[in-house]
Amino acid sequence: MTETRRDFLKFVVAGSVAAGCPVNLSLLNVETGPTPQLDGDHFAICHEVRDGQPFDKPAVSSRHDVVIVGGGVSGLSAAYFLRGRDFLLLEKETHWGGNAYLQEYQGQAYATGSAFDEKDTASEQLAREIGLVELPINFPDPTIVAGKWVPDTWRGGLDQLPYSDSVRESFKKFRTEFKALDPDKNAQQLDSLPLSNYLKGYAPELKKWWDAYGLSNWGANSADASALVAVEDLQYMSADEDVRRTLPGGNGALSRQLATTLEPKYGQQMIGDATIVSLDPQKAEVHITYVQAGQLRTVAAKYVIMATPKFITARLISGLPDAQHEAMMSFRYCPYPVINMIFDKPIYNRAYDTWCPGNSFTDFIVADWVLQKQPGYAQKNNILTFYTPISELHRDRLLTVDGCQRIAEKVLQDFQNLAPEFSAAEPIEVHMYRRGHPMFLPTPGLFTKVIPVANQPFGRVAFANTDSVGPVSEIGGAVEAARHAVEWTEKQMAAPARSTGKAAAGARK
Numbered sequence: 001m002t003e004t005r006r007d008f009l010k011f012v013v014a015g016s017v018a019a020g021c022p023v024n025l026s027l028l029n030v031e032t033g034p035t036p037q038l039d040g041d042h043f044a045i046c047h048e049v050r051d052g053q054p055f056d057k058p059a060v061s062s063r064h065d066v067v068i069v070g071g072g073v074s075g076l077s078a079a080y081f082l083r084g085r086d087f088l089l090l091e092k093e094t095h096w097g098g099n100a101y102l103q104e105y106q107g108q109a110y111a112t113g114s115a116f117d118e119k120d121t122a123s124e125q126l127a128r129e130i131g132l133v134e135l136p137i138n139f140p141d142p143t144i145v146a147g148k149w150v151p152d153t154w155r156g157g158l159d160q161l162p163y164s165d166s167v168r169e170s171f172k173k174f175r176t177e178f179k180a181l182d183p184d185k186n187a188q189q190l191d192s193l194p195l196s197n198y199l200k201g202y203a204p205e206l207k208k209w210w211d212a213y214g215l216s217n218w219g220a221n222s223a224d225a226s227a228l229v230a231v232e233d234l235q236y237m238s239a240d241e242d243v244r245r246t247l248p249g250g251n252g253a254l255s256r257q258l259a260t261t262l263e264p265k266y267g268q269q270m271i272g273d274a275t276i277v278s279l280d281p282q283k284a285e286v287h288i289t290y291v292q293a294g295q296l297r298t299v300a301a302k303y304v305i306m307a308t309p310k311f312i313t314a315r316l317i318s319g320l321p322d323a324q325h326e327a328m329m330s331f332r333y334c335p336y337p338v339i340n341m342i343f344d345k346p347i348y349n350r351a352y353d354t355w356c357p358g359n360s361f362t363d364f365i366v367a368d369w370v371l372q373k374q375p376g377y378a379q380k381n382n383i384l385t386f387y388t389p390i391s392e393l394h395r396d397r398l399l400t401v402d403g404c405q406r407i408a409e410k411v412l413q414d415f416q417n418l419a420p421e422f423s424a425a426e427p428i429e430v431h432m433y434r435r436g437h438p439m440f441l442p443t444p445g446l447f448t449k450v451i452p453v454a455n456q457p458f459g460r461v462a463f464a465n466t467d468s469v470g471p472v473s474e475i476g477g478a479v480e481a482a483r484h485a486v487e488w489t490e491k492q493m494a495a496p497a498r499s500t501g502k503a504a505a506g507a508r509k
């Protein structure tokens, strides 16, 4: 891309990078274009927590039945399930939603992360309960490879892939073999090995396809992902019914609706821009210390629901048993920028989610796909969301605006080279939302061995967040985890009073 075009494009970058914290604002002052949409600078605080630096712990200023830490979908759902209770929800950003956060361009919503849900999941049911009807996607995913658009990849599409007969046969053999596996009966065995082991002997093009698909959906390529998650996804992609549901803005629509539902009555109990720095179990309560507007505060709770990712959770709680601490710290997370390109004319509306193996982005979705099926709808801008997960080794590329801009430029270049009809595609704006550690990798053994150790309630603390459920990071898991944590908490509160403050055997100091 030429410098002129680079300067001409409006490039907006937002989101958190380091240790799940917002990016250092000073890095963004070199930005050309509009003011970056950032939510404050908690960079230093999070790194101090990571580096084990002690914080003052002021006297307790308020007491609550339940403190919920983290206002992503899981924390918001926990708050919703605790309506009527004295809960306090604390979130480090100034907006709700975590990885399920939507933004808008001139009133048109697009996803900055989480995209679609599925029929009958805990999240779809919760959405319905709060008046949000997720709409069916109803269109199997195509793949664009060697300039060719191949419809319905995992069903009729395999015969149309622009490969040799033997490569196409390799894809079909894999489909037959993976469809025959029973993920429920063989969960332990499938979860113990990486997908790449099962891809040995097949055409390299198949591995390339799964590397793109896995990175996008689970943050892991075939060498890092357990085979279990691929079996489950292959079976659902080659099934007759498309069970996926979404709304413009993706799963961020659920976060927004949850916040909108809760705020009128519980707004005072929901605090943003509050970064938790420590959680100290006491004899009959837990002390939670957080930084808000530069001030340290401590609140006390009978019970705490931790809806933060485990690698953060492990650093905040004192006294966790060694095995649980180790389990939490063994989660790996994919750095995951998401790029939205806004076009002032229709560029691509042929499918909801299109796979593009071998490019700097894995796939892209059409933001208003489900609205296009609504009577009377007229598209104003064509907004395409490009999923651009990167290797853990390259996380530092997200630390500077220049690094981010390079990623965005490469994505645009690759898109223009993807097929002849995109060669002249010129976005009027490019938005990037960067996250340093948003999606846990379903590494072999994580689901069957690590999560069951990590998600055990500890004293008065229960664990929500999608990484308490697995096998992959999903919105349904975030809601399910919240429900489990709230049920456990309610049960404890209903039980006769007892002390759960004592640290377990093998606890860390």
Ligand SMILES: Cc1cc2nc3c(=O)[nH]c(=O)nc-3n(C[C@H](O)[C@H](O)[C@H](O)COP(=O)(O)OP(=O)(O)OC[C@H]3O[C@@H](n4cnc5c(N)ncnc54)[C@H](O)[C@@H]3O)c2cc1C
Binding pocket: 020, 069, 070, 071, 072, 073, 074, 075, 090, 091, 092, 093, 096, 097, 098, 099, 100, 112, 113, 114, 115, 116, 117, 251, 274, 275, 276, 277, 307, 308, 309, 312, 336, 338, 435, 438, 439, 464, 465, 466, 467, 473, 474, 475, 476, 477, 478
């Ligand atoms: C790019 C991308 C695409 C995805 N696509 C899909 C999809 O299509 N379908 C699907 O089902 N799932 C998808 N997912 C996964 C899905 O978004 C997540 O599983 C879900 O949003 C997790 O919600 P959560 O509340 O469990 O965790 P999070 O969203 O991680 O929320 C945790 C919250 O805790 C806050 N927090 C962290 N540290 C602190 C602290 N010290 N103090 C206070 N607060 C803190 C964070 O700011 C955050 O708001 C995607 C994820 C990503 C990143």
